[in-house]
Amino acid sequence: MIGYYVHHHGRGHVTRAGSLLPHLPSGTEVTGLSSLPRPKGWPQLWVQLDPDADADPFDLPEDATAGGTFHWVPRGHSGLRSRMSTISRWIDATRPDVVVVDTSVEVATLCRLHGVPVVSLIQPGDRTDPPHTLGLGLAERLVAPWPADVADVVRGVAPDDPRLVHVGAFSRFDGREPLPTAVAPTEDGTRNVVVLSGAGGSALTTKALDRARASTPGWTWTLLGGPDGTWVDDPWAALCRADVVVTHAGQNALAEVAAARRPAVVIPQERPHDEQRTSAAALAADGRLPVVVLQEFADDGWPDVLDHVAGLDGCAWQRWNDGQGARRLAAVVLEVAGRVGA
Template structure:
């Protein structure tokens, strides 16, 4: 088996990309090097490519842009240095494969640098020219969700090229849940939670203890059964202690909640390409979560919590495979070897 490393590009929008990469690397038998903004020692820390505002929705505001690209602003030093650092690492490390999670631009850079790619395809409407070119240029596609979450617009040839492996996440923490604890999880990829709306929900359910992690605005009138914790270092521990989890439909959170086997009230957030809306529809269709389009009014919460507790566990348990990360790691290593063998035959 070749010891040439596998590269894994990690997008900086939302935490799910990094958690997925770390879970896969922990099960791999060969080196996997992560490339992304904010990486630690031993990996490749890339310059930030976000606009000066810090807001990032995956598409630049350029007057014109090739159809094969989503985000390619002109005269952006971070973008320029980022591309150079990726190609320099490719030239020095000679990776056998680059997993792209996610960026059509990085997939294009890798292909131009003569490296095969596995593209991580998230849910939602991704039949635009740029995504289709990234899928076409990849040697394989990885979808970290159930085929049942697919949208009908995805072409058959993309589906045929895709390995579906839901639940690629770190093993859940095993701990005793607090019988009356609600955990509200606000992710880093969207707007902060509305503290006043959360406070209204807590007041409507005084028999429950509400605990909020992640960014949220302060509540003007915070009830005694509500605790705003901000960022925490180990959200998986918080999930383990919860009786019910409330949060968005991001891949990382959905995977962690399903792995922990917790009743889930899912509130999909707006994301590029309708990713979370698609995941929400899939969760609802499978009966794996209660899905609502927006934060419910306070008086709705007692019934919602009752319904969440009474929902059968089997559908959500079907969305977690404890061996998912191992399966993906083994598949990537086999695929890397196959690509090298094909390359040697073509040389």
Template sequence: MRPIGYYVHHHGFGHWQRAAALARLLRRPCTLLGTFPESVTRAAPCPVVPLPDDAPTGAEPPDPGGVPGLHYAPLGHDGLRRRVARMAGWIAEARPALMVVDVSVEVALLSRLMSTPFLYVRLAGLRDDPPHLAAFRAAAALLAPFPRPLEAEGMPEGMPDWVLDRTFHAGFLAGPSIRPSEGGGILAVFGRGGSGGDAEALALAARATPRWRWRAIGLLRGDAAPPPNLELLGWREDARPLLAGADLVIGGAGDGLLAEVAALGKRFLCLPEPRPFGEQHHKARRLAALGAAVVREAWPAAEDWPALLAQAMALDPGRIAALHDPGALARCAAFIDAEADRAARPGQ
């Protein structure tokens, strides 16, 4: 049976988490392709093709950004050259029935140039630029890792309607169910995809709300001393037990955190982080419109926290829980397998 190739973007950790979760459920054999440390890939549920890093080195001229169909194609970058060669070699040898691309316009177009159909993971936000539209047109279908209600009544202003018509809304792709509880106080979550949280601002928020127990996980910048009601727990590979016990979760609008908060039905104070194409801000505005979260566009001032926590605790957790589909992962895996079956016709 011809395999499925799954390209995993290495910015943040949510791409890897959903790829690994889906790979466990696919009927066809699957291979993940990406740039991750061995500590991550050795726990993968399927083979992994490690790719050379294509991050800017400073030695090559900056990408002029003037190629209408591409996002990232710096000249003279040996890592990028070896990365593309390794992907092309694997596609030529393995002859995958389908590629899943999460996410890269360049990898999507490489797949198509190698006569291989692909599903493109369409993230939220206004993605009406020529590179995205080229990938959207060339894809066998688009896969959105969030539920349809986060699209509002249609596409973001400026996005063509045909993009929505080509999109399969997988829903939030959360892991196995876990029993939620309460009594854990506030859990502030800072993922890998941004610059991390501000330790001083976090400490000021905790000091302003001394009756609340605060815990924080993830990346923090700065070294402000935490007050007695704030515990810094560092990076956690599995945050779900802490999320399950929290009374209120504070964090950005990344797909991974949203999936877990919705699955657990947790009250959520959403502080969207800057991302390309307004991805997190778009989702956060929809959460606010649905009454599923309290949203602030920037980290609140210390004096605003007491009233803000009261507002967040008044949320109906059923609103965000309604966005969770417990069968989303299985339904998404079945969709990918079906697309691969359709593509793997004899003679192709």
């Protein structure tokens, strides 16, 4: 039995979990654990946990971090108590060989306290705080979903840590054949830019997008996600039609753009631990990936930016996502599970 804990924020974590399943041997039992509802198409067991995030994390109740030891353990919170006891009961009933945690210091700690080995997917950014030191320190394996030759993606994990495995980025689109070039422009010569806003929150405003549209008459803009855009469960076709993708720097969004081999404008959003800003800085510093990084959605200059990015070679995303990342993650998980069952 393999457990897979899925963080509730956005859609990236749950999408990543689904990417693993096809690479596990037939008959492998997997249980998803999350406060999110069971995702459409999830073929195995799913334990929906009570939420513990109803309070504003920037308006913390008293001692919500247990003196700085954890990120979120508010005293007397019924949701926290319920979800932790549910996980404990599940562990006792199923005796899992390993739990993949994406991501939660508290869940990783709970599983390890039950004697269950943990494989933790690590996030970019500054992970040097005491909770991350605890949670990452007890993991059997630390999985980095980016390539080893892209530097300075995370702080708080030593590059030579023997538990660290770089599997590369992966997405639900791995295995699909990306188009080598964008489709031809429309009859009037316009080109396509797709904006990925995502479900995790965005600083992009309708006014800013309208200004960008007005300044780029040769481009058609399509907004996917966010409060003002269209949510598409499978954006593959839209990505493949794009000459340029404008995206935030979330790991799943980057992996999907890379799978489609589309050049991108990357605009990091504010996230805890500087997650997206660190990712974007690493992409920019690498210099070999088909991206231009902007610190915010620009008020002007879009014609030049789009023309420049459209000329980048989207196939260079192969370094970031070669289509084998989920397979490598499966190998790590099975290796840890096999040592437990041996």
